[in-house]
Amino acid sequence: MSHLQFERWLLDSEGLSGEQQRALEAHLEACPRCRQMQAGMRGVEALFGTLDLPEPRPGFARRWEMRLDAYLRAERDRRYRRQVGLSLFVLLVAVVGLAVVFTLQLVGVTAAWVDVLVGALYRLFAVLSVLGAWQNLFSILWKAIGHWIPPVLWGSLFAMAGALSALWLGWLARWVTLSRRVSL
Amino acid sequence: MDRKQDAREVAWLQAARDGDREAFSRLVERYQRPVFGLCYRMLNDAQAAEDAAQETFLRAYRHLQRYDMRRSFATWLLSIAAHHCIDLLRRKRLATVSLDDEANAWRPPVEPGLSPEAQVIRRQREEQLRALLASLSPKDRAVVVLYYWYDCSCGEIASTLSLTESAVKSRLFRARRELAERWLAQQEQELPQPATEGVGCESSAI
Numbered sequence: 001m002s003h004l005q006f007e008r009w010l011l012d013s014e015g016l017s018g019e020q021q022r023a024l025e026a027h028l029e030a031c032p033r034c035r036q037m038q039a040g041m042r043g044v045e046a047l048f049g050t051l052d053l054p055e056p057r058p059g060f061a062r063r064w065e066m067r068l069d070a071y072l073r074a075e076r077d078r079r080y081r082r083q084v085g086l087s088l089f090v091l092l093v094a095v096v097g098l099a100v101v102f103t104l105q106l107v108g109v110t111a112a113w114v115d116v117l118v119g120a121l122y123r124l125f126a127v128l129s130v131l132g133a134w135q136n137l138f139s140i141l142w143k144a145i146g147h148w149i150p151p152v153l154w155g156s157l158f159a160m161a162g163a164l165s166a167l168w169l170g171w172l173a174r175w176v177t178l179s180r181r182v183s184l
Numbered sequence: 185m186d187r188k189q190d191a192r193e194v195a196w197l198q199a200a201r202d203g204d205r206e207a208f209s210r211l212v213e214r215y216q217r218p219v220f221g222l223c224y225r226m227l228n229d230a231q232a233a234e235d236a237a238q239e240t241f242l243r244a245y246r247h248l249q250r251y252d253m254r255r256s257f258a259t260w261l262l263s264i265a266a267h268h269c270i271d272l273l274r275r276k277r278l279a280t281v282s283l284d285d286e287a288n289a290w291r292p293p294v295e296p297g298l299s300p301e302a303q304v305i306r307r308q309r310e311e312q313l314r315a316l317l318a319s320l321s322p323k324d325r326a327v328v329v330l331y332y333w334y335d336c337s338c339g340e341i342a343s344t345l346s347l348t349e350s351a352v353k354s355r356l357f358r359a360r361r362e363l364a365e366r367w368l369a370q371q372e373q374e375l376p377q378p379a380t381e382g383v384g385c386e387s388s389a390i
Contacts, residue, residue: 011360012353040364043371044316048332051306051313053221056234060216061209067238068205068245 003031010038197257201248208248212241215258218334219265225329226269226322228314236272240265262334263344266326273322312370319366324359327352 006027009016016024028035193214199207219240223233243264244251251260298306317325326345330336336344338352345352 007361008357011357011364036368037361037364040368041360043367044360044363045332047309047313047316047367051309053217053333054224054230056216056220056237057230060220060234060237061213063234064212064216064238064241065205065209067242071242 003034006031006034007037010034011041193257194253197248197251197253200245201251208241208245211257215241215261218258219261221333222262222265222326222329223269225317225333226266226325227272228318232272236265236269240268243268259340259344262330263346266330266345270322270326273325315370316363316366319362320359323347324355324362327355328359328363331356 006024009020009024028038193211196207196210200211216237220233220237223236223240224230227233227236240261244261251257317328320328323345327341330341330344331338338349338356341347342349342352347355
């Protein structure tokens with residue numbers, strides 16, 4: 001049988017059978033190390049047996065009640081702080097909610113502006129379409145007149161327009177020159 | 185420690201669960217010694233043990249609604265105390281407090297009837313025990329304390345410390361070997377002996 005088995009029997013918390021006890025005693029007679037271990041274990045258990053559990057200082061229960069009071073007070077404060085925190089959170093949520101509602105209302109106003117803009121654009125397109133219609137009308141008239149007026153008359157009309165333009169440009173240049181002289 | 189609950193204790197427990205602080209104070213008075221004793225043996229310091237014991241009762245008070253009335257209240261309390269002390273030892277490493285702290289720490293008074301010589305011997309034994317228990321891991325220490333001072337069976341220790349019964353037996357075996365070796369070393373330091381011849385054990389000694 002291995003030495004470890006005897007060591008286990010020596011230190012085990014369970015009781016030994018008669019045969020195991022005899023085998024152990026025989027082993028102890030031959031093994032000084034196990035005898036030492038047995039002596040050590042007996043010494044430890046004897047030491048444990050001489051020392052009872054110590055008593056707490058007098059007034060333990062009273063000190064515990066004071067500690068409980070302090071704990072309950074701290075718990076009440078913590079609950080109060082939690083309630084205040086919760087209230088502040090609710091207030092914050094309300095403020096954020098109001099801000100969201102206000103923003104949505106502002107977006108509603110903005111939506112009206114968009115409507116105005118869309119309306120204006122619609123009117124602009126309507127005006128442009130009217131102008132387009134007038135352009136078509138004038139282009140038809142122009143074509144009709146073009147076929148009705150002879151080319152000589154067209155030439156005379158363009159010459160007259162050119163002469164008038166030259167006169168106007170000359171008068172404009174003269175007016176600018178006179179203005180410079182007056183300012184000097 | 186008596187782990188059986190009498191009718192009076194059950195009534196206190198019921199009243200305490202209904203919010204009666206006075207009833208819980210009676211439970212504190214009844215169990216202050218075993219709870220403080222466990223904390224003291226675990227932490228090796230009376231002030232730390234006082235704090236731990238107070239904290240144990242406070243935790244018990246806070247979680248009283250979770251307590252299963254079919255279980256022993258004493259075992260439940262000891263379980264809270266042991267776990268709290270194990271946590272403290274792991275976190276703060278109270279087992280390795282400085283020598284100054286040890287010297288200044290408050291210790292429970294010895295019995296007033298003891299003679300000065302007996303008081304000195306008791307102090308020495310306390311120191312010896314303190315050194316022995318300090319050599320164990322927090323959980324092994326709890327196993328040893330519950331086994332030797334509270335007469336708990338391995339099953340009860342397993343239930344108290346949330347271990348399996350085989351784990352408790354294994355821890356107890358390891359702790360006892362460690363304690364025996366430490367005790368022998370202490371004896372050798374106190375009484376130096378000449379080297380022994382032939383110490384050792386052959387695997388086939390018998």
